Amino acid sequence: MLTAVLLFLPLAAALLLHFTKGATARALALGASLLEFGLAVYAAFAFKSTGTAGFNLDYAWIPSAGINFHIGLDGLSLLLVLLTTFLVPLILLAAFRHKYDNPSAFYALVLFMQTGLLGVFMSLDAFLFYFFWEVALIPIYFLAGAWGGERRIAVTLKFFLYTVVGSLLMLAGFVYLYLQTGPAAGSLASHSSELSAFYNLKLSAAEQSWLFWLIFAAFAVKMPIFPFHTWQPDTYTEAPAPATMLLSGIMLKMGIYGTMRWLLPVVPLGVSQWGKLVIILSVIGIIYGAIIAIRQRDMKRLIAYSSLSHVGLMAAGVFSLTQIGLQGVVVQMLAHGVNVVGMFFVADAIERRTGTRFIPDLGGLTRRTPVLSVCFLVMLLSTVALPLTGGFVGEFLLLAGVYQYNAWVGAVAGLTIIFSAVYLLRMFQRVMLGPDSAFSETINDLTGGELLVLVPLIALVFWLGLFPGTFLHLSEPAVTNILALVGR
């Protein structure tokens, strides 16, 4: 029951938001998202980390086709649910800083999207998963399209077509798998789309070989992995700041989560056949994203390419198929979510004050904005993977995993840390320090409201950096399970 409430509370709030305006709408949106976070925290305390999904909820959805409404939480899902519910109130707070027209619709779409995201992380049925996968896409399309920058129409159309084409291929793969299953126990239908039924399939190596690409297409686009990434920098740049935070902070994790839950254990032979290629692509992405990031002069674009580079390392970690690598992915998913949302928030704060995010136009901001400067630096150093921050723990485990897989690949992937130090510190130097600019005398420091967003993020950065065990402990049985299924 708890999972159902978790899943549908944001949706209910989104529907209610349509009847509210102004301050009521804000209070309702924020209240619902905080309540949601509270529920997720409660779930985390009530959760027993055993490796199998807890809080199961299983109803026949389309009985004639053997499709069930089956949701549940294991350690991995729970962490992503926590991340989502933690970030959404902060993203809403960030959205309150902007004067959007029709704000209640904006908040409603964010909450609607939250339901989609949570559904993706909780589904234990292939069609339910696909369903929520697409549900999460619809609001972001409107968020980016209706409230975005100048080139928003072309950019969102491109984003939408990329992701839907990927999803349709995934659906085709799922339909094929579904048709291979036998009837579930106690079901009238001749097939079943349960996750467990997919896990039990005996597929030939040839089948798995092409199924791998059908299913992986959707995940690769969402992450995004080189060369499926071309939508990403444009969309991150054109979408309004809160939508970019949703995209980079949470939606990106859908791809990684999907790979771990729905790809690795379902087609293990396909993974062993193609995993090498994916790792090579990921490493190319790491280097490619980093090199382009160095050349960027738009803050948002720079962060977008940096995210591309970092997600490459996560993908490589997933396909290293090592316990330590996968655990690294889990921590890094959380750390990256926090870092990237923080970075985009800071970039947005600067843009709101100065009206520009063009790096050469900025400079010498730090004198009047010490607090902003410190927050920016913390987020940045966590992204660079400085020890004591969440980014360090994630990247360290990831690199250890990739190194176990292949020392050379590990060495090249390690460049991500050096590169990100180069472009991020350069950005910080140009924007916050550097020669004075037109804004260095007039700019105001962060307000209390803005700190309300950044302080929890910073707290989590250090928590992840100092006590990663809290989270690693939760995900460990789930990761062990996945690896056991891959190794079978």
Next chain:
Amino acid sequence: MTSIILLSVFGILNLFLGFLRSNKVLLPGAMLLLLAVFGANLADWNVVHAPYFNNMLVVDNYTVAFTGIVLLTTIVLLPFSRSYVLSGETNLAEYYALLLFSLVGAIMMVGYDHLLMLFVGIEILSICMYVLAGSSKRDSRSNEAALKYFLMGAFATGILLFGIALLYGATGTFVLSQLATAVAAPANASLQPMLYIGILMMIIGIGFKVSAAPFHFWTPDVYEGTPTFFTAFMSTVVKTAGFAAFLKLLAVALPAAQGFWLPTIQAMCALTLLLGNVGAAAQTNTKRMLAYSSVSHAGYLLIGLVASKGVLTGDAANGIFFYSLAYSIATVAAFGVLKLVTEHRLRDDYASLNGLGKTNPLLAFTMTVAMLSLAGIPLTGGFFGKFFLLAAAAGQGYIGLVVFAVIMSMVGLYYYLRPIIAMYLRPVDGDATPVPVDGIQTVTLAVLALLTILLGIAPGFLSGIL
């Protein structure tokens, strides 16, 4: 059967209502009559009736289900004829009567058990449609549409009748069940070529009615010229009834000739998907886009015919039923919104929808839901319609066709997003006053959007009823 009798009586009654010279009673009158028929139709569910008129017509669950779709479609369509009521249209009673009579034809097409009944049904439906296509008498495009539709339609009917005659010649019977035996074990093997030509002719005749390629070429012009209200009727009721008849013909009478018609339908299906989707992507006019999209949906339904492999119940038949329902609801919503917008803004290209999200949130929302449903995005009935049909086809091993259909629905996304982009992402050009929508239309649009979403969230209760 009750529904046919009621519709015929009500049609005549409606004509008498016209004598009152007050359009105000006509719309509620027609809606009430149709609701009564809808109820009478539902009452036939799971009731076993003896065949009527020497096996010419049967009323079984199949008939009731598809009749339900065409009646429901007409009921939710009627409120959009409000502007005819307000404009003091003098022929309104006749239009409504023609709609009611054409439904009689549609029900005959769904419930036939004898080829002549199929022919009579198609003719009743078509003749009404020819008249309605030309109902905007002073509009030359409407006249052109009517003439074009009539000439092409008469031609197609001729071919269909020719096919029926050849089938009779080869088998000596018109009754579906006897046809099936005769096709399976022909008394005279030398008549086999005649049988095949007959089947081909019938496929051409019905293919024309449901606008399947390569017999679809009339569709864009006729849809564009016909007044939008009747276009909506044409693209939903005619198509639903046509496919119900098509499936019945192939599954009940001709399963033994599968080796012949399966490849034919498969080829038609691929061609229809290709021409419909590519054609729609090239349009700049919303109505023409919807016309081509209706061709493409005929393609998806043809997948159902392929997957049925000559079985009248089961996954494929259920898929066709669900798809027809989801498609009809979404199409009525799309045409309904388009009609209201066109009447106010006096144009029907994509730009006419610009900024509708600001001026008329409800219209824009309904249109968006309809477009997403037609494109097959989850949360809408269209997704499950496509899913059921494609899963049925994949289950029968038609992987190639399924992959092609998936690629074509990616093309579909491109043009279904264009109205959404126009409504939400582009500012209004010109007249920024809201499009007037009255109470009953508001309710209907809300119901259509909700129905589409309901079919997309809880398809279970209708997905396996046949």
